[in-house]
Structure formats: C-alpha cells, structure tokens
Amino acid sequence: MEKGSKTGLSRRLYEEFRSRIADGTYVAGAVVPSTRALAVERGLSRATVSLVYEQLAADGFIETFPGAASRVVTGAAPATLVTKLSNPINEQAAASFMLGLSAIGERISTMALADWSPARTGEIDFVYGPLAGSDFPSLNWMKAVRAVERQRGRRLEYEDPLGNPDLRRELQAHLSLTRGLVCSIDQLMIVNGSQQALDLCARLLTDPGDVVVVENPGYRMAHHVFEAYGAALQCVDVDNHGLVTDQLDGLGTVRLAYVTPTHQFPLGSFLPIARRRQLLDWAALRKVWIIEDDYDSEYRYAVRPEETLQSLDARGCVIHIGTFSKTLSPQLRLGYLVLPKPLIKIFAAAKRLTDRHTATGVQRALALLLETGGYNRHVRRIRRLQQARQNALVKALDMHLGGQVEVQGAASGLHLVVWFRSLPANVEQLLVEAALQRGVRVYPISSLFNPCRPSWEKRQLAGLVMGYALLEPETIEIGVRHVAEALFAVREMICQAR
C-alpha cells in the first residue's frame, strides 16, 4: 500500500514530465527544477523526485550534470515510450532497464491500434470479420487434412517460400477462372493471410517518410501497417463510385497506393473502369506501386465482377492480394499475392527471412479442396447463405427503420453500411451504447475515417458498419428491432437535452 502509493506518485510525476516534454512545454535545453525545489513544491520526498529524474535520464528525456542543473535533452520530444510495465519479474529493475525500441517499435507503440479482445458471448453481434463456425466445410476439410497427413513427405524440410507448389497451381487455375487474373504460377505467393501480404509490401516497397495513398474511409489495419514502417498516409476520399481518383493529380510524390477497387471497404462501391484507368495512368506517370486488396470478391451477389486492376495493369505496378479468411476461416491464416514478375525474387527472399514459408499442412489441404472442387461448392453454398443473411438484414432494416436509414453496399460482401438519416455523426457512440444496452453490438463507421470525415462528405450522419456473417436471419431481425429501439431512445435523449 505504502509502496504502491509511492510508485503512483513517482509514476505521475514521471508521466507529467514526459508529456510536458512531448507537448513542447519543456523545450530542448530547458533547465528542470532542482530535486530539492520540486520536492518542496510538490510535498514529495527528495528521494522520490531523484528517482523520477534518474528514470527520466535513463529514458533519455533529461541529461544530468554533476553539480549543475539537469536539462531537457535535444530531440527528447516527441516522447514515445511503451507504457511502463505493470508487473514484471523485477518491477523496479526492469522498469529502469527498459531498453529502447526501434523506430518501428516506437511507432507501433504509439499507434491508436485498438486492443485485440476475445469474443463476447450473449450478444447479437453485428461484427464484421468473423465467420460462423457452422459455415465451415468441416467434413470436406477434415477429409483433405486426413489425406494430406497420410502423405507426409520423406523429408520434412523448409518449403518454397513462395508457397506449396500444388496450392499455387490450383490457385492459379481458380483465380484465372473466377477472377480473370492473368498470371503465371511463379507470380503467385502464399502468405499468412492478407495481413502478411500488406506487411511484406510495406516493408519492401516503402521507406520512412514515403507518402502512401489510402482510401478514406478505409481498412485501418492496412493503414497501420504502412504507418508502422514510417509512411505518411495521404487520405483520398471515397464516394459512391469508390476512390475519387480526380484527387490523385493534386497529390505530390507518392510511393504506393492501397485500394479496394472491387468492393471498397467499408462503403462497398465498385470502382468503375474509367476511374481504374485514371488510377493506373496516374500510377504509371508518377511511378506509384498499387496494392489491390481483393478481400471479399467471392461475395458479389448481383453480376460478378470480372475486372481487376491487376488484369488492366500493363506496366507491372499492381500487386493483387487476396485471402481465404472470408470464405473459409480467418484462423487458417491463408492469403496470397499476385506479384509483378520483377518482384517475385525479392518477395520470396523476404518471406524466407520473415518466417521461411507458410505452414505446409493447411496449404496442402487447401490445394486438395480446390482440386476436388470442394472449395467451389463451398463458396457457392456459403454465398447463398450470406445472401440470405443480407436479405434478412435489408428486409429488417426496411421494416423497422425504413425511411430513417440509407443502406449502402448491398451488392456484395459480408457487411452493409447503414446511415441514419436524421442522426448526426457526433451521437453515433450514443447509438452504439443504447444498442448494447439492448444486447446488440454494432460498430460505428466513424472509426474507419482517417483522420476524420472529409469536408465534402455531405452526409455528416451517424453510420454503422453491420456485418451479418455470424447471424441467422431470425436473429438479424431481432437485432435490427433492438437497433430501432436504440435509435428511438437516442432521439428521446437528444430531444430532452434541447
């Protein structure tokens, strides 16, 4: 208790200095108060203040000089240390010994990365991302896994960093048929989900300070990867036809653009051919790498899209990435890249240094699932299931909220965007909380804007990203009913506040 409160005081003082240095209150070279003066001023023991100064010196915020005042170190701001330890082995020792992180580490530690948290139960969860375990093709998968296990190789050794040859062969045929991708097997690389594809691209194609164009709103987990490697994000707006490519010409030097042209995340638009050409022409002229994230094209319920940026790209600046997280399971960690030929060798080397190759078992099982046609049958089946869920959601929204909401992105995917016509964006969080009180978890769209909603965006309305992959039609109907009640409650609150 005694020790705890003391630590608390030290910690607060430490944090105070750190943030004052960070926000520029204490500039480089500034003299900090003597330990004696500060101890008197704050009513702390001199030992406590000394300890804090030692820590600050150890962490490089201040420099101490024998017999002279301590000063703020040049370059100490912005201060970006990992939040200090809650309970290490030897708390004191470890705390004072926390060695420096790299620049990448520092950037990640100061990133507004939402914490990973385990699944909640007992809620109707309109989350986007997870799939229902019952949708997984368990029998066929198990059959494939068993067949693969029976044929273990004589040598268990590192595989080709580009991926299992059987899987790449099957995948090439599959992508050619279903996505019209024109690529050789060489150009295909298997990775641990599209997240690893993004990580490799960021690492191999961008340097700190480079400008990376991203969509606004967009997929934040991609943006964070580029930020981690030091890229400066340049947000380009998205309208009903996807990326507003007219904004590209006004940008300065750009190194890479990350786009979701088939099904813009989260707004759901398909980038029309004219904008695709504009994007590619701009990239060609300005020498910009383009990452085409084709994350859920299997779920196009109306006319299937055939065009990809990759197939329009004559210059080899497009890196096409895809995933099996939306059709099989995000827990398999299987995705792929279609690489321009000049990049094959360097990506293979980087993958090898990163983790040698993606685990063999799942790759071979998926190859078998593709080969036997089981995968295609599964996709057809799950597409129908998802469409039924989407229909239920659209219908429920119409029934319970008709006229009050505008639904976007119903042509494809595993989520919708729902705009609330007369609810301003700044009460979005109230709506989320009111829904949660009724046992329904919904997700605000504002968190996908970066840094905030663009000024041109007329619809400064509250919006939700509503995923439906986990829910059955009946549950969806109940969930939407509760959201409608939540909306009603929020409206009441607003009225009363006036």
Added chain:
Amino acid sequence: MEKGSKTGLSRRLYEEFRSRIADGTYVAGAVVPSTRALAVERGLSRATVSLVYEQLAADGFIETFPGAASRVVTGAAPATLVTKLSNPINEQAAASFMLGLSAIGERISTMALADWSPARTGEIDFVYGPLAGSDFPSLNWMKAVRAVERQRGRRLEYEDPLGNPDLRRELQAHLSLTRGLVCSIDQLMIVNGSQQALDLCARLLTDPGDVVVVENPGYRMAHHVFEAYGAALQCVDVDNHGLVTDQLDGLGTVRLAYVTPTHQFPLGSFLPIARRRQLLDWAALRKVWIIEDDYDSEYRYAVRPEETLQSLDARGCVIHIGTFSKTLSPQLRLGYLVLPKPLIKIFAAAKRLTDRHTATGVQRALALLLETGGYNRHVRRIRRLQQARQNALVKALDMHLGGQVEVQGAASGLHLVVWFRSLPANVEQLLVEAALQRGVRVYPISSLFNPCRPSWEKRQLAGLVMGYALLEPETIEIGVRHVAEALFAVREMICQAR
C-alpha cells in the same frame, strides 16, 4: 456443355468489347448496339447479349440508360493506348517500370542469401535442418488434429496475437519443467517458427546502423534478418566454451546480441555460467538486448541443461526463443518467444500487424499433444533415435577416418562438426565435390563464418557440418565411408598438384 459453350460465347463477346474500348475502336460516348440488334447480328440469344452488357456495365465500361441506348463510358479506354491483356505483363514494359524498392528491400536483394532449392533425391544427404518424415508422431498428431477439428469454435475470428491460450498454458508448464524457465503465460508468445521470432526482434529492437553482436561462426539465417533491417553485424569469436565473452568489453555501442548459449551453432559448445554472467553484466551495463536462441536443447544427450540466460536475467533484457522445428517438423512453422514483460504489448501489436496470429489449427493440435503427454513421449523416443544416429556417425568417423578428424559437438543436437586434421580450409570445397561424386552431400563449415575465419582460429582446417537426422545408421556408415574415399581422392589431387 450447353451452358459451358454459352459462357464461352458471352466471354468472347465481353472480351471483344473490352479490347475494342481499350484500343480506341469504341470511343467514349459511343453508342453500343441495342441488345436486339447485336443478338440478331451475332446469332446469339438476346438474353446472352443482355448478360454481357450487364457485366460491361457492372465493370464500368458502358453506361445504360432506361429507354435509351447504352454508351461507352468516358475514361474507359486507357489514356495511353497500351495493348495487352492476353499476355499478362508485357515483360518489356514491366522491366522498364520496375519501381523502387525500400531500403530494406534493397538490402535483401543484395544479400548473399543462398537460394532456396527443393530436396534432392538419390543422395546420402548429411544436411542439417530437415527431419525424417518417418520420425514424425503421425498417429498422435492425427488424433490431436481430428479432436481439434471436431471442436471448431462458434465464431471463427482472429485469435490473440500472442497465441492460442491453451497452447501457451501447456507450453509454460512444459518449459518450466524441461527448461527451468520462469515466466508467466503472458510472457509467452507463439510465432511461425523461430525465424519469425528473430524477424520481430530485429524489427522492434534495432534501427538501421545499430550494431548487433553475433557469434562467429554462427547461424546465418539469423544474421541475415538483422542485416535486412540495416544492422551492422559485429562478429565475436567462438571457442570450445562458446562465445568469447572477453571480447565484448572492447566493443563500442551495441544494441543487441544474438547468441546460442545452450548449444552453440554450429560448434556445439555450452556457454559456462561465468561467461553467461559476464554476458549479462555487459548487457546490463551497456543496455544491450540479448536474444537467446534455444533451438535444439531437447537433444542434449549427456547432462540436460538447466540454466538459461532467461532464468539468470534479473533486468529483463533477455528474449528467449525456441522452436518445434527440431522435434516435430519445420513445416509446422511453430516457435515461441519468452518476452520480458515490458515488451509483451509491443510484440503482440507487431505480430498482429504482421499476420494477426499464428494459424489456430496447428496451435491447438500441439496444445493437445502437450496436454496428453504425447509430445513428451515423442521427444523421448526421437531423442533415442537421434542419439543412435549420432553414435553411428561417431563410430563410422572413427572407423573410416579415425586419427584424421576431430569431432566437435557430440554432447547434443542433430549435427556434428568434423574437422579434417591435415586438410587446409581452402580445399574444403574440393572435399565437398569429391563426396558428391560418390553420392554423398556434405556441407562446408566455412559458409557459417562471417565474414571469414577469425585470425585467432588456429585450426585453419577443412571442416564439415554433418547433420544426421535424415539418415539411418546403416546409411550413415556408407556415407562416411564415401567421405573417407573422397578425402583420399582430395589428398591425391593435392599431392599431384605439388
């Protein structure tokens, strides 16, 4: 059949439009024929043509207007007419368009990273790394996999980036028992083999230009990772007691040291406690991160090692890493880190950005294998197998090359180092080639020195790293006999050259 050929017709018609728009035959705003007219002209059903138009409209090539003719969209054709498409990436164009790589990419591309190559057959291969498929505990593994598959979760969602909780719980108990590691479950992180552990450490703890201490000779795939992130390697010699820690004080500022104290790779020595303390004290004084790579401690045939650097480390500067590549299979891609507490959060965030988490299936299967005791039984069994192979190798070396070689590292591991007493290092490659002519593949030790053998190394002798995990005792005996013949042949060549 009927449907297939129809699809073919649609596809051809679609392609025709697409390429005519691309090559400028159909300019922006041009009216496309009515579905009726085109159907008659081509002898197609009107439904087929309508379908193609819908697709063209969905992809943004044409715009349809109710009650009016459809038109080619402005911007659908490339600004600069690039003909392409059937032949994916016009290689000429692509080559000239190769955009820049990042600094990391450039460093990897200029790295002397030996190409990955597939397994060779028909040789007696004394390779180090691969394991024999027949040693894998197939039945128990399959049982675990099946049990795991039967219990698929209701939500298939991203798991904890630190790894599956069941596996971490089992692993903590296992490591505490077998390695005397003192850590909480929190500190354990599952990764895709130790290679990914190294990659995360390099990325989060080192900046370009930082000095990283490595052992010479040492594990080159670790060194390359640090080099990729821009570290300057500082080689410290290895003698019969491992890292020559006396050399550490003479070094300047160092950010990180990568060591294999339990079983130095490749020389096989165990770092004595005095040197361990010296290493830790130096690291504490100089603020150096230490990576302890515990890659094959399961295979200690004499006294089991108890001490790890991690358990001696009071200051939280040691990151302990391990792998299942040496006991189960390198193709599973399973390894782990034991992190100092202050690093947990940042490593979890980085893993999440890198690839979310390691695939769930293998993690859960391994957890079950640990839980049921199957893993420990397997390790005991395979340790006996490997020891029998090692005995066969030592015996064969003694029989065929006794007196002419010195064997190092027989206390543990899956390989030996064999020094050829009267053969100079510069003919090592001749020995390798002579052996290969006799159907035996052996590996020179020189490639593990970086940049070359240290001057103090008295033994400027030819040496081989001989792995035995793939071979049965009888084959080992035959292999060594051929190596002896190869040695004889090389001696002859040297004599004749004089």
